[in-house]
Each structure stands twice: as C-alpha cells, then as structure tokens.
Amino acid sequence: MRVQDFELLSTLLKKRSGLVLSEDKSYLLETRLMPVARKHALKGLEELCEVVRVKRDEAVISDITEAMTTNETLFFRDTRPFDMFRDHLIPNLLEKRQSSRRIRIWCAACSGGQEPYSLAMILKEMQAKLSGWRVEIMATDISVEMLDKAKSGLYTQFEVQRGLPITLLVKYFKQNGDKWQLDSGIRSMVQFRPFNLMENPRSLGEFDIVFCRNVLIYFDQDTKKMVLDNVAKMMPKDGALFLGGAETVLGVTDSFKPVTGRRGLYQRGDGDVGI
Amino acid sequence: MKTCLVVDDSRVIRMVARKILEELNFNVVEAEDGQQALNACKDSMPECVLLDWNMPNMNGLEFMLEMRKLPTGQDVIVVFCTTENDMDHIQEAVAAGANEYIMKPFDSEIIQSKFTQVGLI
Numbered sequence: 001m002r003v004q005d006f007e008l009l010s011t012l013l014k015k016r017s018g019l020v021l022s023e024d025k026s027y028l029l030e031t032r033l034m035p036v037a038r039k040h041a042l043k044g045l046e047e048l049c050e051v052v053r054v055k056r057d058e059a060v061i062s063d064i065t066e067a068m069t070t071n072e073t074l075f076f077r078d079t080r081p082f083d084m085f086r087d088h089l090i091p092n093l094l095e096k097r098q099s100s101r102r103i104r105i106w107c108a109a110c111s112g113g114q115e116p117y118s119l120a121m122i123l124k125e126m127q128a129k130l131s132g133w134r135v136e137i138m139a140t141d142i143s144v145e146m147l148d149k150a151k152s153g154l155y156t157q158f159e160v161q162r163g164l165p166i167t168l169l170v171k172y173f174k175q176n177g178d179k180w181q182l183d184s185g186i187r188s189m190v191q192f193r194p195f196n197l198m199e200n201p202r203s204l205g206e207f208d209i210v211f212c213r214n215v216l217i218y219f220d221q222d223t224k225k226m227v228l229d230n231v232a233k234m235m236p237k238d239g240a241l242f243l244g245g246a247e248t249v250l251g252v253t254d255s256f257k258p259v260t261g262r263r264g265l266y267q268r269g270d271g272d273v274g275i
Numbered sequence: 276m277k278t279c280l281v282v283d284d285s286r287v288i289r290m291v292a293r294k295i296l297e298e299l300n301f302n303v304v305e306a307e308d309g310q311q312a313l314n315a316c317k318d319s320m321p322e323c324v325l326l327d328w329n330m331p332n333m334n335g336l337e338f339m340l341e342m343r344k345l346p347t348g349q350d351v352i353v354v355f356c357t358t359e360n361d362m363d364h365i366q367e368a369v370a371a372g373a374n375e376y377i378m379k380p381f382d383s384e385i386i387q388s389k390f391t392q393v394g395l396i
Contacts, residue, residue: 079391157360157378161385165392166376170369175362 001026005049012052016065017142018198018223032067039063066143073111075163076118081242081264086122088275089240093208094129096238103135108197108212110139113150115211117182120189121168138204140195147192153182197227206234214244225253232256237271277395278302282312283327292325295383299396309333313341320347323395328357336371343372352393356381
C-alpha cells in the first residue's frame, strides 16, 4: 500500500469515526477495503483512494468507514459483565428506582446486536421481578449496515454457537433455513439507532447502565477521554459503565473510576454505583 | 487435568477434537460408538463427554441415558457435537439432559465457548 494512501485513509477514519490505525495495521485496510473497491467497480485500493481524494464520493467514504469500524461480537461476551448486570446491578436498581420504576441501558457500540439482545434475554428471564417497570435498552452503532443486521435478529449457525447457551437458543430462537431468527418479543425490547461516538450523546438522554466495550481500544487518548467524559455526563451518580477487558479509564480521565473487585465495571469519579 | 471422552465414529473428527481439547488442557479419551463409550465410563468416569449423535451399535442419545444411570453419571457434563442441526434434535437432547449442544461444523472457538459456558474452562 502506498504511503500517501495509508495517510489518506487513516486521516479519514480518525476524523469520521475516531478510529486510530497504526501502520502495522495497514493489512486491515487491504483486507477490509478490497470488497468496498469491488462494490464500487474500482480496480483496487489505489483507485479507491483516488475516488476519495479527488471526488470526495460520500457513498464510498461511508462504505470505507463502515467496513473499517465493523467489529465482530458474540452473545454474552466475557460472561462476567452479564452476571454482574443480572445479579447485582439490576437488583440494586430495583431498590433504588422504586419511585420512577424506570431503568435505561445503553449499548454504545452494539455491532450485530448480540450484546443488547443478551441483556434483553436476561431481563426476559427476570420478568417476574420487573413487572410494572419500564426498562429500555438503547443500542447504537456507527454502522448502518450492522444496525440493519442487528434489527433483523437473524444469525448464522456460527454466531448462535458463540456465547449463547443452548437453553436460550431453544427458548428464544426459531430455525429459518440455515439461519436462526430471534424471537420478536426479545427484539422489541431493544431500540436501535445510528450514533457516532465522536458526537455528543446528550440527545440520547440519561442512562443507568452503559456498555461501551471494546470500542475505546481503537481510539487515541484524547478521543477516549472525550467519549468517557461525554458518557459520564449522561449518567446519574450511581450509574454503571462497562468497558472491555483490555480497556481502562486509568490514566485517561477522572470522570470514571473502577469499582473495586468488579473487573470491567466503572462508576462516575464523583459517584458510587453501590454494589 | 480434566478428562474429556470424545465419542464419534469418525476418526478425523476425533483427531480434530483431541487436538483442540488438548490445547485447552484436557486429557482426552476416545470412543468410536456409544457402547465403547459406555464401557470407558464404567472403567473411569470422565468429567465431560463430547458426543456425536449418529453412531453404530449405540447412538449418542442412548449412550447418554445409559451413562446417566451409572454411579456419578449424573455429574458428567455432556456436550453434543453433531450434524443433527435442527431444533427438534436440539430440544430432544436438552430435554434428555444434555448440558450443551454443538452443531457441526465446529472449530476451536466454538468448543472453547461452549466448554466455558458449562464451567469446564
């Protein structure tokens, strides 16, 4: 890949999505952007870059951003955050939110929908305790393509075998040809919306629990801080934030601090999640 | 080290499963069918079984039901691993006491994911 092409694409991706691409990851550009070039009937990456450079073709730029920011995920990824959600955070909120009887959850980079749907299945299993409560799951992603996939609730055999217990497959999925269709009742529990973490999320409202896992790793320090500071402003003092296993707030911002003994869970710097 | 009994009439599948499970630090014992597997369990009960469905002599479901009757047979974690990929078979296996179910083809990631879910890893 030509140096000027790498620079063009890395600058574009940083600006559009916050994604920071080091030169040792240039192979990712080649593997992920060749299908984009083919889609637009271009011969290869050099021609793709020329279209970006000269024509500033928005459709091409949008496809490039989508291709580079689409990340794999799985149901109940890492297990523990979901155990904490079910066993500690929700019971805690059921006590604290007695007056409003409302809980809001945000999956900030929901990709194919496995994370918000995992939460929805947990909540469905707890429905007796949640009777009379309004629990909202908002799921956002920068990629419109991934949001469409997430909304469809249609998964491959490979996808339903990664993280999803067989009992939940039996309970909440139906076989549809060679795919597996998630039950409409679970799908309707999640609201999907396109959202770029580079923007201010104020319009989304306040959230008691935020999942923002395995996204910050792609950002530089300044962007991480900006995203975390924005998220902190959208949470009450007892709000909870989940980050991915390889992510931390330490050395990035004081707007969050880790919850002792709960790996991956953070609370506001001036707050207390209370578990 | 936990022992996993791999039951499959395909030598290739047993070989692939052995390689994956050994990398996950399991001691692997093999059986070609349900009857051989039952004999192996009578000799020494494994912690878990990776179990095909369609096999000569005794199929996977029949094996699981017989194995469950043996002393400590209830404690064994059974993960089906089969080409029977339809909901009816999955429901039948789960209702009969299977702990997890892998639809072939599988890879190391799926085995690791399923074994983690049932607490073997």
